[in-house]
Amino acid sequence: MKKSAGRKTFEVFNFIFMILLCVVMLYPFLYVAACSVSSSASLQAGRVGLIPEGFNVDAYKAILGYKVIWRSYRNTIYYTVLGTAINLIMTMLGAYPLSREDFYGRGVFTIIIAITMYFSGGLIPTFLTINYLGIYDTVWAIVLPGAISTMNMIIMRTFFQGIPDALEEAAIIDGASDMQVLLRIILPLSVPSIMTIGMFYAVGHWNAWFDSLIYFRTSTKYPLQLVLRQIVIENNTNELEALEKGMYIEDEAQLNSSAETLKYAVIMVSAIPILCVYPFVQRYFVKGVMIGSIKG
Amino acid sequence: MGAKVKYTAAQKERARKRRWENIKKNRWLYVMFAPVLIYYIIFKYVPMVGIVIAFKKYNAFKGIIASPWVGFANFARFFNSVYAWRLIRNTFLISFYGLIFGFPAPILLALLLNELKDGAFKKITQTISYLPHFLSSVIIAGILISFLRPETGLFNNIRAAFGQERIYYLIHPQYFRTIYTGMGIWAGIGWGSIIYLAALTGVDPELYEACIIDGGGRIRQTIHITIPGILPTITIMLILRIGQLLSVGADTILLLYTPSTYETADVISTYVYRVGLIDADYSFSTAVGLFNSVIAMILLTIANTVSKRLGETSLW
Incomplete structure (x- = not known):
């Protein structure tokens, strides 16, 4: 079939639109990357667009020599690993019984859980609960309150329901307990889905900062995102001055603008791990969203 | 439901026994589920009970139970304060702009992506459009702030190149909603399109063929x-x-607003955060938060009912 002229015009415009979209999505990162390796002077003069000017990596040297960054990186990795492990265990423990039709009380439990998707105690009552539990200013205040995302548990339950009942029944007839069925049959068959949900959780932990802001009093426990917030958004002078000491600065005028180069470099340092990983994991996410949308 | 069937005492007894045996047989399922239930009780239902402090004058030394009741005094204080109207207006307007500009954007993108031929170009475009979803709000806000900076920010450099004066966007309240909505679209358009693309693959191809036979062009299709x-x-x-x-979340706004933009940027959740956690006025901020979530529940119920009436699609 021949394409009409209108169709061809549309296709050209659509193509241009998509290219523009990609530019708009990527440009901020390329710009930040270029600024982070440019000299303070050219940044100040607004001469940096896409190509760095006065190339240097002083800002990165300063950041990598600064122990707060390393410490917060380590904190983030710790919270992400511990948090995701708790998330996955709890989500599976909830999803498997709910996927079993012979689980008496399933309806009531589902309602108890679903209510929390539409109504919650809110910020302050949750904060007070954490305080009463005595886990304020500990890692548990970060990893326990969000131990289960109801949405993710429903997605996982749907995955589990897709596994043929015959497999479970056969195992039970062979004398396996429910725990064994979960560990030996259900889990091995759902590795890809568990990976998907695990990545949902992990990216959430990696990017989280609000809970840390609320629940940590001790700043040495801060995750990377919160330190990033102090430096980039709040212009925290203590952190900035400490960073500037690590930079080689010739004169007073440059000292002013070095703060900006540093901010760009800090953004890059915190974004790079995600930028490297995301092209490979995004398809799992897409799959998860699609399953969630079918059985939301 | 039909006619009620009368069960004899013996039948009831047998059903009870069968149920009990079923529970016993599946006891491991209950063992597994116990921590989950405890989690929901402690971290979801206990805070819901904690909402009672909205009706009390909470005193940390007396505890929740011994603190005196004050009825609706906290709510009255909120509605009589100068902030109430501003907060409700800002919260509503920010999400309303999100609704009229941010909601259609991913649908349009999905329709346009759907017109592309399957292949590398489509895949790469999609992957790139998902990028912001994987980054933290701190990174996104940090980049945005640097773009808006008066002396070196990209937007101001462009303005300067055209001979316009530089603007300190983030301290003027009139720009805040535009900035926030624009950021929301940029960050959400790609990810939001996934769900519509999934729905598009479910459309029966025979319908298109029928439409083509009837002489329908692309636009009609x-x-x-x-x-x-x-x-x-x-x-x-x-x-x-x-x-x-x-329900506008506090976190992204906390990153972008300053006291000079509170006039348009301060929303209920950020106010609850400031009054509750910074000033430690727990009862009052819980009351404000409760007001917010009750309104949200009512809105959701109305929307759901309307949609049920219109065409059978509903959440519950």
Whole structure:
């Protein structure tokens, strides 16, 4: 079939639109990357667009020599690993019984859980609960309150329901307990889905900062995102001055603008791990969203 | 339901026994589920009970139970304060802009992506459009702030190149909503399109063939087949969105606002955060938060009922 002229015009415009979209999505990162390796002077003069000017990596040297960054990186990795492990265990423990039709009380439990998707105690009552539990200013205040995302548990339950009942029944007839069925049959068959949900959780932990802001009093426990917030958004002078000491600065005028180069470099340092990983994991996410949308 | 069947005492007894045996047989399922239930009780239901402090004058030394009741005094204080109207207006307007500009954006993108041929170009475009979803709000806000900076920011460099004066965007209240809405679209358009693309793959190809045979062009196909095909998905997403018309999250706004932009940027959740956690006025801020979530529940229920009446798509 021949394409009409209108169709061809549309296709050209659509193509241009998509290219523009990609530019708009990527440009901020390329710009930040270029600024982070440019000299303070050219940044100040607004001469940096896409190509760095006065190339240097002083800002990165300063950041990598600064122990707060390393410490917060380590904190983030710790919270992400511990948090995701708790998330996955709890989500599976909830999803498997709910996927079993012979689980008496399933309806009531589902309602108890679903209510929390539409109504919650809110910020302050949750904060007070954490305080009463005595886990304020500990890692548990970060990893326990969000131990289960109801949405993710429903997605996982749907995955589990897709596994043929015959497999479970056969195992039970062979004398396996429910725990064994979960560990030996259900889990091995759902590795890809568990990976998907695990990545949902992990990216959430990696990017989280609000809970840390609320629940940590001790700043040495801060995750990377919160330190990033102090430096980039709040212009925290203590952190900035400490960073500037690590930079080689010739004169007073440059000292002013070095703060900006540093901010760009800090953004890059915190974004790079995600930028490297995301092209490979995004398809799992897409799959998860699609399953969630079918059985939301 | 039909006629009620009368069970004899013996039949009831047998049913009870069978149920009990079923529970006993599945006891491991209950062992597994116990921590989950405890989690929901402690971290979800205990805070819900904690909402009672909205009706009390909470005193940390006396504890929740011994603190005196004050009825609706905390609510009255909120509605009599100068902030109430500003907060409600800002919360509503920010999410309303999100609704009219941010909601259609991913649908349009999905329709346009759907017109591309399957292949590398489509895949790469999609992957790039998902990028912001994987980054933290701190990174996104940090980049945005640097773009808006008066002396070196990209937007001001462009302005300067055209001979315009530089503007300190983030300290002027009139720009805040535009900045926030624009950022929301940039960050959400790609990821938001996934759900509609999934719905588009579910549209029956035979319908298109029938339309072509009837002489329908691309535009007619889009209006009569594609859009009705994804309408249930759009409806569900719209219900959810309307239900959230008064729930603007605190975190992104906290990153972008300053006291000089409170006039347009301060929303209920950021106010609850400041009054509750910074000034430690627990009862009052809980009351403000409760007001917010009750309104949100009402909005969601209305949206759901309307959509049920219109065409059978509903959340519950």
